[in-house]
Amino acid sequence: MNSQQDTIYAHAADQIADFQFDQRVAGVFNDMIRRSVPGYAQIINTIGDFADRFVVPKSNVYDLGSSLGSATLSIRRQIEGRACQIFAIDNSQSMIERCKENLAAYVSDTQVNLLCADIRDIEIQHASMVVLNFTLQFLPISDRDALIKRIYDGMLPGGILVISEKLYFEDNQIQHLLDSQHLNFKRANGYSELEISQKRSALENVMRPDSLTVHQQRLTANGFSHFSVWFQCFNFASMVAIK
């Protein structure tokens, strides 16, 4: 998947606007997410492995907040011949356009329905797999419960929900430790102090991480029978919940 280098926050700006998934971000997103999220490539690959295990014939798969389609592509590779449909949904038109090109670059017999829509509005039904790969953290906190409930209601018994998120830690010392390790990861990937601090300001009002306890409680309160973190690096984690 091609991507320009992310230099969005490289020059000092007078005012930092709230972060948006606009055309500029969509154009560099592949580079941005790989240099910003520890374990991203491993998470994308493992989502494909989970699809192989959990996606049953003739069921639906939902990639909610699909961006450029990395999770959808990883899943699609694993479920050829199962007569499934994937619904890849994002409310950024720029992401959808680039995602469409990425999906068209490979042949597949699995239908992908690429929709520019708000994930809070779409119908979820007959799903053996639902993916929220770093998307839930961008929804208003007050909307998260209702979305998880709708996902649960639309899933088949035995289906899997994968949720990857940046985590918040109630213990200040741990929060500081893991956050500063994440900053080191970004520095090691070539981001300057200016880029790091300007992006941090841009994300402040937009991305609100929950704690692991909040995630677990939300998932079990909404009916999921099994829950685990399967990956964590610093303050980034990926969780599974099984209906």
Ligand SMILES: Nc1ncnc2c1ncn2[C@@H]1O[C@H](C[S@+](CC[C@H]([NH3+])C(=O)[O-])CC(=O)[O-])[C@@H](O)[C@H]1O
């Ligand atoms: N309410 C919403 N409705 C629809 N889309 C939304 C909404 N809010 C945010 N988005 C979309 O969710 C995506 C979040 S990025 C996901 C990475 C991808 N999953 C990946 O595996 O590469 C994560 C990140 O940038 O950290 C963006 O494309 C938004 O437009």
Ligand SMILES: O=C(O)C(=O)Cc1ccccc1
């Ligand atoms: O860059 C960061 O600091 C993050 O927390 C992750 C991220 C990655 C891509 C878009 C928005 C946030």
